[in-house]
Amino acid sequence: MSELQKALESGTFAVTAEMAPPKGCDFSEQLAAAGLLRGKVHAVNVTDMQSACLKASSLGLCVHLRQAGLEPILQITGRDRSRMAILGDVLSAASFGIDTVLALTGDHPAIGDCKNAKPVYDLDSVGILRMLSRMEASGEDCGGNPLAGQPPRLFKGAAVTPVYEPRALQINKLRQKVEAGARYIQTQGIFDLEQFRVFLEDVEKAGIRVPIMAGIIPLKSGGMARFMNENVPGIAVPEELIARLDAAAAEGKEKGVKGLPARLGRELAAELIARIQSERLCPGVHIMAIGAEKHVPEILEMAGIPPFS
Numbered sequence: 320m321s322e323l324q325k326a327l328e329s330g331t332f333a334v335t336a337e338m339a340p341p342k343g344c345d346f347s348e349q350l351a352a353a354g355l356l357r358g359k360v361h362a363v364n365v366t367d368m369q370s371a372c373l374k375a376s377s378l379g380l381c382v383h384l385r386q387a388g389l390e391p392i393l394q395i396t397g398r399d400r401s402r403m404a405i406l407g408d409v410l411s412a413a414s415f416g417i418d419t420v421l422a423l424t425g426d427h428p429a430i431g432d433c434k435n436a437k438p439v440y441d442l443d444s445v446g447i448l449r450m451l452s453r454m455e456a457s458g459e460d461c462g463g464n465p466l467a468g469q470p471p472r473l474f475k476g477a478a479v480t481p482v483y484e485p486r487a488l489q490i491n492k493l494r495q496k497v498e499a500g501a502r503y504i505q506t507q508g509i510f511d512l513e514q515f516r517v518f519l520e521d522v523e524k525a526g527i528r529v530p531i532m533a534g535i536i537p538l539k540s541g542g543m544a545r546f547m548n549e550n551v552p553g554i555a556v557p558e559e560l561i562a563r564l565d566a567a568a569a570e571g572k573e574k575g576v577k578g579l580p581a582r583l584g585r586e587l588a589a590e591l592i593a594r595i596q597s598e599r600l601c602p603g604v605h606i607m608a609i610g611a612e613k614h615v616p617e618i619l620e621m622a623g624i625p626p627f628s
Contacts, residue, residue, distance in 0.1 A: 320418075320474075322361045323335060323474060325361075334359070334360045334624060335361060335362045335505070335532065335605045335606070336605075337365075337366060338364070338366070339610070340365065340379060341375055342375075346380060350384075352612040358627055359626055360619075361390065361627065363384055363389050364391075364394055367423065367425070368396070368399065370430060371426040371427060371430050373431070373432060377394045385417055391419070392419045393408070393417055394423060395409070395422055397423075397424050397425055397447055398424070398428070398439060398440060409451065409473070410471065418473050419474045420473055421475075421476045421478065422496075423444050424440070424443040425438075444478070445492075446499075448500045448501055449499040449500065451473055451500060452475070455473065477497075477501040478505050478506065479504050479507070482514065482554070482555045483553055490522060502530075503532065504530065505531075506605070507553040508535065509534055511557055512598075515600070519600065519601065530603070531601050532601060533603075535588050535618075536554075537614065538588075540564055541565040541580065545561060560587065567580040591604075592606075592618070592624065593621075596622070596624070
């Protein structure tokens with residue numbers, strides 16, 4: 320059984336991190352970060368060419384992480400693969416003991432770094448979840464043909480964007496994902512807990528029952544926050560936080576000290592995590608450090624989250 324599944328079902332505060340494969344075939348940087356995360360997180364999402372930028376495959380890094388003693392979460396987008404290719408990757412992953420997946424539709428190649436690539440979109444996130452659920456129940460592939468042996472049993476997840484208008488559309492899509500088989504949800508990065516609380520209340524009013532893990536993005540600078548506000552759908556960093564990051568940058572410049580905004584960003588992330596846990600707002604967090612995975616243990620320590628083993 321998935322370690323993430325065990326944590327969520329037992330009531331343990333669940334923590335996942337996120338890691339991107341390299342733009343190449345040298346996985347040494349990712350494996351170094353993996354050594355720091357072992358025992359600190361229940362699982363690590365491996366992105367699937369996030370923002371439509373070419374990287375090594377999610378499956379490749381998932382296998383490396385599994386061999387390094389971490390539980391990987393195989394991210395699957397419908398952008399680049401037909402249903403046959405998706406199911407082939409899932410079956411291959413299962414052969415390595417990788418049984419936790421996250422289904423995503425995927426950003427269009429037009430926003431990425433290989434703009435001439437043709438998108439597939441045979442299935443969106445809901446379609447991927449439905450196909451995997453059918454496979455588990457029937458033991459058959461996407462063409463109705465029997466699989467050899469028992470089908471893999473997967474812990475399937477999906478994503479949601481709490482900051483979305485009209486919110487009813489996002490909640491309706493969330494319902495579809497849960498009905499299609501999603502058993503856990505990770506959110507886009509949140510920065511306003513009161514806004515997140517209202518979203519969770521609306522989900523409860525809609526009668527949707529599924530563990531929702533809050534997305535946490537440690538900000539590195541005011542510039543990063545402004546860029547995300549302007550370019551990343553579903554991100555809304557409050558101006559008050561941006562002002563604090565800018566003030567930290569000015570202080571660092573005045574004192575000749577580097578890294579003050581990033582340090583503040585880690586402190587703010589830790590404060591969010593600590594509040595989420597103490598207020599029992601949701602059953603866990605998903606930390607998206609965006610290339611700074613080495614700082615995840617520090618953030619968890621500041622938040623008062625002890626190692627798991």
